[in-house]
Amino acid sequence: MATPTEGPRLQLDDLQLAQGNRTVLQHVDGAFRDGAITALVGANGTGKSTLIQGIMGLLKPVAGRVRCRVSKERRAWLPQQLALDLTFPMSVEELVMTGSWPSHGALKGYCAAHYRRGREVMARLGISHLAHRPLGELSGGQRQRALIGRTLMQEAELLLLDEPFANVDAETVDVLTTVLRDMADSGATLIVVLHDTEQLARLADEVVVLSHGHAHWTSTEAVLKGHGPASPVAPMSLGLSGVSAC
Numbered sequence: 257m258a259t260p261t262e263g264p265r266l267q268l269d270d271l272q273l274a275q276g277n278r279t280v281l282q283h284v285d286g287a288f289r290d291g292a293i294t295a296l297v298g299a300n301g302t303g304k305s306t307l308i309q310g311i312m313g314l315l316k317p318v319a320g321r322v323r324c325r326v327s328k329e330r331r332a333w334l335p336q337q338l339a340l341d342l343t344f345p346m347s348v349e350e351l352v353m354t355g356s357w358p359s360h361g362a363l364k365g366y367c368a369a370h371y372r373r374g375r376e377v378m379a380r381l382g383i384s385h386l387a388h389r390p391l392g393e394l395s396g397g398q399r400q401r402a403l404i405g406r407t408l409m410q411e412a413e414l415l416l417l418d419e420p421f422a423n424v425d426a427e428t429v430d431v432l433t434t435v436l437r438d439m440a441d442s443g444a445t446l447i448v449v450l451h452d453t454e455q456l457a458r459l460a461d462e463v464v465v466l467s468h469g470h471a472h473w474t475s476t477e478a479v480l481k482g483h484g485p486a487s488p489v490a491p492m493s494l495g496l497s498g499v500s501a502c
């Protein structure tokens with residue numbers, strides 16, 4: 257199938273997604289802005305993970321379609337930390353280096369340029385001193401830095417993150433916020449599931465609100481002021497915690 261060369265990288269056309277026999281989202285129409293961070297918010301069970309699965313091609317649409325101009329090698333998905341098994345014997349550096357697999361292949365071995373880039377990525381995330389530490393011996397924040405390092409190594413153009421700041425320390429939130437902003441400023445399209453108004457205010461350029469089976473594109477300001485799509489909607493009813501920034 258030919259890949260269109262114009263328009264946004266990621267567009268959803270009248271998308272309908274189901275889990276089992278149950279429709280979770282329908283008539284989802286909209287584009288994600290390139291070079292921007294879009295927050296995905298909604299109360300528990302409104303379909304945030306379902307939408308991510310649909311975008312990543314892990315869940316086949318019941319109707320409509322996902323139009324994505326990003327090659328599979330440049331798409332990255334960071335699930336919730338709890339969903340990850342990081343007990344296998346691998347060091348931080350080995351994990352970061354696997355980010356080169358989608359484009360380079362898993363079996364070819366790394367060249368000097370790969371190792372150089374891996375070291376740059378670890379330095380940027382403040383984890384150089386952990387390069388040889390097994391993943392199973394990391395804190396939540398250190399683990400999340402290593403996982404983001406893997407997506408930097410991959411040079412992801414489309415990055416989906418499910419609650420990236422859950423169970424991480426404040427310093428890691430600062431480091432990751434800077435790195436994610438830099439990625440967007442470099443042109444990447446980022447979609448981030450968030451549950452915290454402070455992080456939303458700090459990070460999101462725009463917001464997609466999931467509610468009652470539908471998705472609505474809106475501004476960060478509208479959500480923070482408590483005006484959702486079918487306004488007025490309190491941030492808490494969107495699954496957002498923290499004090500409203502209005």
Ligand SMILES: Nc1ncnc2c1ncn2[C@@H]1O[C@H](COP(=O)(O)OP(=O)(O)OP(=O)(O)O)[C@@H](O)[C@H]1O
Nearest residue numbers: 275276280298299300301302303304305306307495
């Ligand atoms: N594998 C599954 N089989 C059946 N139903 C599922 C499955 N996964 C999710 N669901 C249902 O689909 C709906 C949407 O779930 P989803 O996990 O996408 O919501 P969410 O917004 O990500 O929730 P949370 O904020 O709790 O992570 C829920 O009603 C959930 O119970």
